[in-house]
Amino acid sequence: MxxxxxxxxxxxxxxxxxxxxxxxxxMLAGAALFAFLGKDPILSIRTIFWEPLFSEFAFYYRPQLLVKGAPLVLIAIGLSLGFKAGIWNIGAEGQYIIGALCGAGVALAFYPLEAWFIFPLMVLAGALGGWAWAMIPALLKVRFGTNEILVSLMLVYVAEQLLASMSLGLLKNPEGFGFPGSRNLQQYPSAHNAELIAGTSMHWGVVAAFIAVILTYILLNRHILGFHIRLTGESPKAARFAGVNPARLILFCLGTAGALAGMAGLFEVSGPSGQVSIDFNVGYGFTAIIVAFLGRLHPVGILLAGALMALTYIGGEIAQSKLGLPAAAIQVFQGMLLFFLLAVDVTTNYRIRWTKREVA
Amino acid sequence: MTETLLTIEGLTKAYPGVVANDNVSFTIHEGEVHALLGENGAGKSTLVKMIYGLVKPDSGTMTLRGAPYTPSEPRAARAAGVAMVFQHFSLFDALNVAENIALGMENPPAMRDLAARIREVSETYGLPIDPYRTVGDLSAGERQRVEIIRCLLQDPRLLIMDEPTSVLTPQEVEILFQTLRKLTAEGVAILYISHKLEEIRALCDQATILRLGKNVGTCVPAETTAREMAEMMVGSAFQAPERAPRELGDVALDITGLSVKSPSEFGTSLRNLHLTLRAGEILGLGGVAGNGQDELLAALSGELRSDPDSIKLKGQPIGRLGPNARRQLGLLTAPEERLGHAAAPDMSLTENAALTGAQREGLVSNGFLKWGKARDFAEAVIARFDVRTPGPGTAARALSGGNLQKFVIGREVMQRPEVLVVNQPTWGVDASAAAAIRQALLDLAGQGTAVLVISQDLDELMEISDRFGALNEGRLSDIRPAQDLSVDEIGLMMGGAHGMEVAHV
Structure with a gap:
């Protein structure tokens, strides 16, 4: 037993x-899954993990790692603060969308003016938008004791409706021949989150992700606020004894997560995606939950986990086009990662032993 | 004496890293009250769990009335005539007495018949209780009666009682003892677990003493002094704390009309408390658990807020201040629950040192923690309070109860408090650690700190306090000099028998 x-x-x-x-x-379970779908399991796994890095087209895929990884890391870093304190923000996807809408809204309001301050203003608007969206579950929790998991998750669907409405209405490109979606910000230099170094796909979002990793590391390990966040997650009662104000902590953690997710949305809409459209969000906000846990809620871990997750995104796309794997199979594959992580996690706190069956 | 009821031969049970019971043997006769005596962690609980079928021994044999006895589960133990009253009651507050008892039975009879049987048993043994009363309204002593009646309905031959008096006032203890004597007169044997030596001397016929899982001796308690038994338990000469005469200073803590509503539904709200505490004085507050002790500590630590003027620290109203502001002013506290309240279980001792020491020890500058300084502080506590641990990097939960308690108390004492409030400072702590902690509290008072000790251990309170008061249902008794108080008076201050009737049979 x-x-x-x-x-x-x-x-x-x-x-x-x-x-x-x-x-x-x-990898093992995924290979089995792909085998059941009638694909070559080894080739599938190789396609997902190897091709993006070392195939002959790697020069194209490698920069993509940064494009996909940056929003994941940025969002996951914010989420990890709350998760460490036992505050469960599941709605980063919504905060990401609202951040993108606010940032893009600022840009489109100034269009076609060219000025240096537009982009910083957009970043600020994106962060504020995400922050405000996260404040809804935060204030409801602090004031009325609502469950932040449900409220933040529900607000994702509200945000999605808002996104659809915006891309069909207020933010729709007036010169877009009636197609849904906003103007393309890539064609508006003052608002374009362009490549910083040609050929690397390195954009401001990547820079922001790295800065977030470093600052969070310092916050958690050196600052009293980070100590209080960890303490609250470990033992809420001890935290109150240490003088932590739980309400303030909830506002800080949810607010920071929202602001970072909002910034991620802004960097995406003004860079790789380029425009507000109905299908602008692709689930970074949810995948970031996996990234946060896979990275052990540790800033450096999240950086690595974000890279790995980006790899499965890119590899998954290659596998879809080359091997005809269904998109759902790739999502199952990513989900399995969190599933196995949580299962294996038991070994951190427990030793597993085989024992002879004894009568209870 | 009379016939042998239960013989235990060489029982051994090992858990990873610790041998809980090592080759323990003893015999219980019918009609005997047999004490199982030992410090916390000596293996008493494991031993009775084996007798009650909750734990299976690794080796050794048990013989009950001449037949081999290997209970595989509590049900089998009960069928063989072994019953147990646990330290923590397993009763549902919302149900009445009869319903609670029916829940624990294999084939409960109709409620009316059961109520009749409960009345019959309770009257026979002097445990008056109304079967239709809701358990939530009962006092701790009455709840214990329900548990005992539940056992007696099974006609046990051996009744195991785990620390039965820890929740009782002295008057209630006397009532319990009368019941137990009545049972033994009928031939029921009682295995009585306790570390309260005077009680054992008053009640028990035989005592088996455990130390570190081994049977280190037996004695007839009535013929042995409490000190001798204590030394057998600890295994060395026992060092009682020394009391130096102390000068009392000005009033340091002044509580006037403190009323606080308990945050938890089943907690006890504090009602109009008054007390003053002078520098250099130790005030002991007794009382049965759950009478407002936790709430009082929280109201003083700042976890619960109250009317600003209801608590004054050296004349300054602090009722509205949070924990850190109070620490800054010199009011330090150590709550009862070590793991999860006073300390974070998975955090290192260094981190736990910063938990309360951050302000007074200057471990923070501009919001940034100075971990090096925090480690020095943790090391200082470890060194001065003889905390046995590999080092300050160890997680709090890896420490034994006594060592962690020394660390938690030491952490506050080393911050030179003006007023120190401790709740159950030596609960679950071995005797030598307990003596060290009491000595530290006495020394601290000697240096002019006002110390408020909340405890359920009356011996401890009598040993160290200058004045004594008791909490009862969130109210505070009169506070009186500790020296000339009799046990009876203390019991009355704690609420007497809480309206429980004495056996009139």
């Missing part, structure tokens, strides 16, 4: 090892 034995201290080794084990298990 399998028996779990609580470790006296969480195992440091397993804390770092579990993400790797989870990735390996996902």
């Amino acid at each position: 399998l028996k779990l034995e609580k470790r006296p201290q969480p195992s440091r080794m397993w804390t770092y090892l579990t993400p790797l084990v989870a990735v390996l298990l996902t």
Whole structure:
């Protein structure tokens, strides 16, 4: 019989090892899944993990890693603060959309004016938009004790409706021949989040993600606020004893997560995507939850996890076009990663032992 | 004495990293009250769990009335005539007494018949209780009666009682003892677990003493002094704390009309408390658990807020201030629950040192934590309070109860408080650690700190306090000098028998 034995201290080794084990298990289970779909399992896994990095077209795919990874990391970093404190913001997707709408709205309001201050203003508007959207579940929780998981998640669907309405109405391109969607910001230099170094796909969102990683690392490890965030997650009662104000912490964590998600949305809409459109959001806000946990809620871990997740996005697209794998199979594959991670996670706090069956 | 009821031979049970019971043997006779004595962690609980079929021994045998006894589960133990009253009651507040008892039965009879049987048993053994009363309205002593009646309905031959008096006032203890004596007169054996030596001397015929899982001796309690038994438990000469004469200073803490509503539904709200505490004084507050102790600590630590003027620290109203503002002013606290309240279980001792020490020890500058300084502070606490741990990087939960308690108390003491409030400072702590903690509190008072000790251990309070008061249902008794208080008076201050009737049979 399998028996779990609580470790006296969480195992440091397993804390770092579990993400790797989870990735390996996902590869195995994914290969089995692809085999059942009638695809060559080894080729499928190789396509997802190898092709984007080392195939002959890698020069095209590699920069894509930054494009896909940056929003994931930026959002996941924000989420990780709340998750560490036991505050569950599931609605980053909505905050991402609102951030994009606000940022793009600022740009379109100034169009066609060319000025240096437009882009910084957009970033600010994006952050504020995401922050405000996250403040809805935060204030409701603080004031009325509502469940932030439900409220933030529901607000994603509200945000999606708002996005549809905006791309068909207020923000629609007046010169767009009636097609839904806004003007393309890539063609509006003052608002374009362009490549910073040609050929690398490095844009301001990537820079922001790296800065967020560094600042969060400092916050969590050196600052009293980060200490209080960790303390609240560990033991809310001890945190109150230490003088932490839970309401303020909820506002800070949700607000920061919203602002970062909003910025991610802005960088996306003004860069790689270029315009507000009905299908602008592609699920970064949800995938970032996986990234946050896969990265152990640790800033550096999130950076690595974001890169890995970006890899499965790109590899998944290649597998879709080359091998005809269904898009849903790729999503299942990404979902499995979180599933296995949570399962393997048990080993951090517990030792697993085989024992003879004993009569209870 | 009379016939042998239960013989235990070489029982051994090992858990990872610790041998809970190592080759323990003893015998219980019919009609005997047998004490199982030992410090926390000595293996008493594991031993009775094996007898009650909750834990399976690794080796060793048990013989009940001449037949091999290997209970595979509590049901089998009950069928064999072994019943147990646990320290923590398993009763549903919303149900009445009879319903609660029916829940624990295999084939409960009709409610009316059961109520009649409950009345019959309760009257026979002097445990008057109305079967139709809601458990939520009962006092701790009455709840214990329900548990005992539940056991007695099974006609047990052996009744195991785990620390039964920890929730009772002295008067209630006396009532319980009368019931137990009545049971033994009928030949029922009682295995009585406790670390309260005077009680054991008053009640028990035989005592088996456990230390670190081993049976280190037996004695006849009535013929042994409490000190001798304590030394057998601890395994060394026992160092009682020393009390130096102290000078009392000005009033440091002044509580006037403190009323606080408990945040939890089943908590006890504080009602109009008054007390003053002078520098250099130790005030002991007794009371049965759940009478407002946690709420009082929270109201003083700043976790619960109150009317500003209801709490004054050296004349300054602090009722509205949060925990850190109060720490800054010199009011430090150590709550009862070590893991999860006083300390964060998975965090290191360094981090836990910063938990309350951040302000007074200057561990923060511009919002940034100075981890090096925090580690130094943790190391200082570890060194001065003899905390046994590999180092300040160890997680709090890896420490034993006594060591963590020394760390938690030491962390506050080392911050040179003006007023220190501790709740259950030695609960679940081994005797030597408890003595060290009490000594530290006495020393601190000697240096002019006002100390408020909330505890359910009356011996402890009598040992260290200058004045004594008791909490009862959120109210505070008169506060009186501790020295000339009798046990009876203390019991009355704690609420007497809480209206429980004495056996009139």
